[in-house]
Amino acid sequence: MAELWVEKYRPKKVSEVVGNHDSVKAFVEWMKSWELGKPSKKAVLLYGPAGVGKTSLVLAYAREHGYDVVEVNASDWRNEERMKMVVGESSLQATLDGTTKKIILVDEVDGIAGREDAGGLSALRKIIDNTRTPIALVANNPWDPRLASIRDRCLMLQFRRLRKSEVIKRLKEIALAEGIKVTDAALKKLAERSEGDLRSAINDLQAIASGRKVVDVDAVEALGERNRVREIFQALRIIFNTKSLRAARAALEGLEIDLDMVYAWLIDNVPEQIPNPEELAEAYEALAKADLFLAKASREQKWKLTRYAIPLMTGGVALARRTKPHGFVKFTFPSKIRLMQKSRAERELRHSIASKIAGKLHLSSAKAITHMLPYISFIMSRGDEYAKAMASYFEFTSSETKYLAGEGGEVEVAKVAVEKKRKRTRRTKRR
Amino acid sequence: MSSSLEAIATLPWVEKYRPKSLDEIIDQEDVVNSLKNILKTKAVPHMLFAGPPGVGKTATAHAFARDLFGERYIEDGHFMEINASDERGIQTIREKVKMFARQIPMGGLGFKILLLDESDQLTDDAQHAFRRVMEQYSATCRFILAANYSNRIIEPIQSRCAVFRFRPLLKNDIIKHLRNIAEKEGLEIDDQALEVIYDFSEGDMRKAINTLQASASISRKIDEKVVYQVMGYVSRGEVRKILELALSGKFKEMRDEVRKLLYVQGIMPTDLISAIYRELFYLNLPEEDKLDLLDLLGEVDYRISEGGTPEVQLMAFLARVAAKGKGSK
Numbered sequence: 001m002a003e004l005w006v007e008k009y010r011p012k013k014v015s016e017v018v019g020n021h022d023s024v025k026a027f028v029e030w031m032k033s034w035e036l037g038k039p040s041k042k043a044v045l046l047y048g049p050a051g052v053g054k055t056s057l058v059l060a061y062a063r064e065h066g067y068d069v070v071e072v073n074a075s076d077w078r079n080e081e082r083m084k085m086v087v088g089e090s091s092l093q094a095t096l097d098g099t100t101k102k103i104i105l106v107d108e109v110d111g112i113a114g115r116e117d118a119g120g121l122s123a124l125r126k127i128i129d130n131t132r133t134p135i136a137l138v139a140n141n142p143w144d145p146r147l148a149s150i151r152d153r154c155l156m157l158q159f160r161r162l163r164k165s166e167v168i169k170r171l172k173e174i175a176l177a178e179g180i181k182v183t184d185a186a187l188k189k190l191a192e193r194s195e196g197d198l199r200s201a202i203n204d205l206q207a208i209a210s211g212r213k214v215v216d217v218d219a220v221e222a223l224g225e226r227n228r229v230r231e232i233f234q235a236l237r238i239i240f241n242t243k244s245l246r247a248a249r250a251a252l253e254g255l256e257i258d259l260d261m262v263y264a265w266l267i268d269n270v271p272e273q274i275p276n277p278e279e280l281a282e283a284y285e286a287l288a289k290a291d292l293f294l295a296k297a298s299r300e301q302k303w304k305l306t307r308y309a310i311p312l313m314t315g316g317v318a319l320a321r322r323t324k325p326h327g328f329v330k331f332t333f334p335s336k337i338r339l340m341q342k343s344r345a346e347r348e349l350r351h352s353i354a355s356k357i358a359g360k361l362h363l364s365s366a367k368a369i370t371h372m373l374p375y376i377s378f379i380m381s382r383g384d385e386y387a388k389a390m391a392s393y394f395e396f397t398s399s400e401t402k403y404l405a406g407e408g409g410e411v412e413v414a415k416v417a418v419e420k421k422r423k424r425t426r427r428t429k430r431r
Numbered sequence: 432m433s434s435s436l437e438a439i440a441t442l443p444w445v446e447k448y449r450p451k452s453l454d455e456i457i458d459q460e461d462v463v464n465s466l467k468n469i470l471k472t473k474a475v476p477h478m479l480f481a482g483p484p485g486v487g488k489t490a491t492a493h494a495f496a497r498d499l500f501g502e503r504y505i506e507d508g509h510f511m512e513i514n515a516s517d518e519r520g521i522q523t524i525r526e527k528v529k530m531f532a533r534q535i536p537m538g539g540l541g542f543k544i545l546l547l548d549e550s551d552q553l554t555d556d557a558q559h560a561f562r563r564v565m566e567q568y569s570a571t572c573r574f575i576l577a578a579n580y581s582n583r584i585i586e587p588i589q590s591r592c593a594v595f596r597f598r599p600l601l602k603n604d605i606i607k608h609l610r611n612i613a614e615k616e617g618l619e620i621d622d623q624a625l626e627v628i629y630d631f632s633e634g635d636m637r638k639a640i641n642t643l644q645a646s647a648s649i650s651r652k653i654d655e656k657v658v659y660q661v662m663g664y665v666s667r668g669e670v671r672k673i674l675e676l677a678l679s680g681k682f683k684e685m686r687d688e689v690r691k692l693l694y695v696q697g698i699m700p701t702d703l704i705s706a707i708y709r710e711l712f713y714l715n716l717p718e719e720d721k722l723d724l725l726d727l728l729g730e731v732d733y734r735i736s737e738g739g740t741p742e743v744q745l746m747a748f749l750a751r752v753a754a755k756g757k758g759s760k
Contacts, residue, residue: 267743271682277757280682281750288731288739288747295738299555336690343695350697355517361446362489364516364549370699371484372443374665375641379648381664386648393442 005206006199009174011060017053018198019166023157024057030155031061031103034134041155043128043135045109047142048159051199058105058136067101070133084123091131102133109147110139121146128153143333161196161234164188170198171205175215182215189220232265236331239266239314240273240321248314259294259306263287264334266313272332276323286316349403356394373404380404444644445637448612453494456487457604457636462595466495473540475499475573477565479550479589481581482597485635488577491597492546495575500539508536510544516552521560528564532572543572551578558585565591580736599634608636609643613653618643620653627658633705670706674714677749678756685749693742700741704732707748720755727751 011017017024027046033039046054062069070090087104112120128135128150142151168191175182182190182205194201208219238251252262267287274280290313297305340347350369357368357376376394380387383405391401450456453463453470462480469475480488493510500509511531518524524547531545553561565574565588576592578584606625613620624646632639645661646653669692676685692698711724731744 267746271686277680277750277754281747281754284743284747284750288734288744291743292734292737292739295740299738301555335687336694339687339690340694343691347695347697350695354697358514358517361443362493362512362548364514364552366516366697366699367484367549369697370702371635371637372445372641375645375661376443378645378661378664382648384648390443 006202013064014060017057018170019162020159043154045137045154046157047139051197052159054138054159062103067103069103071105091127091133104135106137109137110141164191167191167201180209185217186215186220242318245315248318249311268334272329274321275325279320282320283317286312353400377404381406444640450490450494458600477592478575479592479594480577485637486597492575496544512546514548516549521557532568546575548577550576551580551583562587623655624653624658677752
């Protein structure tokens with residue numbers, strides 16, 4: 001096999017890019033805005049499942065409009081230094097003068113996040129802020145929390161799985177160009193199995209066609225089933241739209257994302273996807289029951305119990321949702337992860353306070369927080385000698401003392417609520 | 432110099448008035464009598480202390496050890512306390528136990544006592560590992576396991592322990608104890624205030640004493656009003672806010688609040704449920720709906736004790752509150 005068909009038949013012009021017309025159009029407009037010198041965002045993040053034309057679009061545009069592509073694959077570099085060298089240099093050259101036009105293409109951005117080279121990400125962030133060259137980022141899963149600040153800087157363009165008809169059409173063109181006969185049934189089978197991933201469909205076709213002049217269904221079937229990782233969005237889409245328990249359960253089959261992660265996505269997306277409170281309560285109840293089975297499964301190593309959890313968490317939600325929201329509501333990233341990041345400083349402070357209390361009073365930290373902290377905080381909020389003595393007994397630092405005395409966070413909130421209720425002002429709020 | 436004196440004078444009262452000997456333990460006659468018999472024979476079994484918070488499990492373990500080994504029971508290395516919910520894994524516990532049990536102290540009884548507090552926080556795996564630790568070291572170390580839920584302790588451990596059940600404290604005894612402390616601290620407190628503190632404490636002595644001390648920090652003369660002031664501060668105004676958000680259908684805001692309490696502030700889920708329980712009766716809903724919600728809250732409470740994820744279980748409850756809120760309008 002001299003040349004890979006996926007390379008040989010890569011689109012040469014934007015108009016040859018298959019599917020995802022809206023995102024393709026938006027990308028072209030974004031490039032145009034660069035050429036006019038007024039890009040809305042300095043970078044674009046093309047995201048979606050594999051093999052749907054993200055990288056191909058960038059390459060096709062560059063080829064068609066005479067850009068050089070500075071291509072960086074995430075596997076090429078791992079650290080900040082290299083990032084700066086390869087990407088940083090190119091990004092700072094004023095290149096839109098017509099002589100050396102460049103696009104920087106950073107592939108597998110989510111691959112950077114997955115590794116330990118976070119320095120590369122912060123370098124990339126800085127490069128985006130300062131670039132004078134369009135930067136196109138490509139990712140399968142852009143929802144990694146570590147990519148949050150990158151996402152904010154990018155025009156986000158989603159690429160979806162291609163339609164079966166789109167895949168079939170392209171395969172037909174290739175077959176014709178290669179002079180092989182592919183039966184309609186075989187084309188259909190290839191397209192089905194690709195699940196909208198054109199690259200894998202072309203690879204399959206090439207593999208089957210080698211040494212053959214005619215490709216039929218049997219030949220396709222002989223290649224064996226691809227075990228494809230379906231992205232979480234697709235699973236959610238099924239769960240939120242099906243009315244069949246079996247389909248809902250099947251949505252998680254072959255998913256290589258662990259069940260806890262799916263659960264986190266579900267639990268965060270139900271409020272938006274199910275506008276009717278009664279139905280929402282039903283969905284949550286199903287999720288809560290699934291949670292019990294999952295907890296029991298892992299606590300007692302009774303893995304068999306997950307078979308009850310899965311239909312409950314998928315089908316339970318599916319059947320509860322009888323009313324749909326007006327218009328399309330997009331799926332959101334589980335917010336708990338961000339909350340944990342944002343609150344790190346406060347949590348550390350509370351943890352330190354709790355361990356001091358726990359150490360003195362024969363308690364666990366959890367109990368110290370629940371059973372002691374509010375009372376100690378009350379005494380400390382008075383700021384008198386009594387409070388000072390308390391602080392010195394527990395050896396609180398000055399920031400811990402301040403926190404407990406109510407100069408930040410939860411204590412303040414609670415106090416405001418109480419004061420409102422009691423219509424009484426003990427002392428004015430500082431802030 | 433003077434500041435350290437003050438510090439001593441204002442020691443957290445839960446510590447200052449912790450019972451020193453079995454004779455000072457309030458209520459729990461059955462437990463105390465059995466333990467006194469054990470003191471006579473000095474044949475100390477492994478023990479499981481089970482019961483709700485604030486009824487004296489940890490205090491009894493300390494008092495027992497003190498009566499058994501004397502004043503310097505900790506300093507001389509006869510007794511150690513490990514908190515299961517703070518230790519990261521069975522490995523740390525095993526190492527700590529090994530370190531502790533390896534040396535037999537001079538003048539002791541040939542064994543030491545290790546208190547594993549909040550032992551129901553250990554996972555099943557950790558409990559099975561711990562069970563082996565118990566067997567390995569039982570010649571030189573006796574274990575007291577304290578737990579809120581004995582059903583979360585695996586059978587093999589329970590069967591190796593003498594199980595002592597701690598009962599909720601009696602109202603009169605809590606009030607008597609509070610009065611006692613008030614007298615020693617030179618406070619004036621009226622009966623009404625004591626009643627209010629008791630109700631608020633729900634039979635938890637620690638909570639009762641804390642409320643008394645916080646009240647005393649406002650005024651040496653404590654009446655009902657002073658206690659309410661403390662209660663207003665400590666009794667989770669956030670919970671009321673959460674319920675109000677649920678009733679008005681602001682679901683995402685509510686969820687964020689719940690998460691803040693659970694994950695940022697680290698409030699114990701059982702405490703949240705208790706606060707919800709208290710508020711439930713005052714919700715602006717038909718009585719039948721409140722009864723339904725009460726039923727569900729009990730279910731949620733039970734599920735959490737069975738290992739359900741608190742956030743998820745609470746959200747299921749709050750979603751039901753939201754649905755009721757919508758229905759009643």
